[in-house]
Amino acid sequence: MKKVTETVEMEELLLQELSAAELHLIQRAQEISKRAYAPYSNFHVGAALVLENGEVFQSSNQENVSFPTGVCAERLLLGYVGANNPDLAPLTLAIVAQRAGEEDWAEVSPCGVCRQTINEVENRFNRPITLLLLRNKNQVLRIRGIKELLPLKFDNLNK
């Protein structure tokens, strides 16, 4: 038996340490989170994505009374962007969340299905996507590609 370890890497920053473009993306995600449709979880998520041409798109989570039918903010966003801009690689994806009635930002991290979806988009464009996860008012995790959140990821049917 051989013990195998895999380490992951991420950067923890203060909001003021982000670039202006990264900060703008967080703000776009915060704005759109206010328009989430999340009457079942009351967890309002916002995601904003910048493409290689500089264009920014955004989405919130959209829930359903049949819970699994609801869609996470980032997966809805990646689907829309992939459908409408099939030739432009996404570069950076910001994700934020806030509980209804609370002023502080909640800690957020993409679910397993969204991680696999982000992986697919990275593979489609052969380029890692930088993730910015807002942790609270002032703190952000910057993650350089989904491999840091998805060790032993599945991405090849033929080997």
Ligand code: THU
């Ligand atoms: N959710 C997202 O939209 N993105 C995440 O990264 C975490 C979870 C949504 C799904 C559901 O509508 C609500 O948050 C609670 O899980």
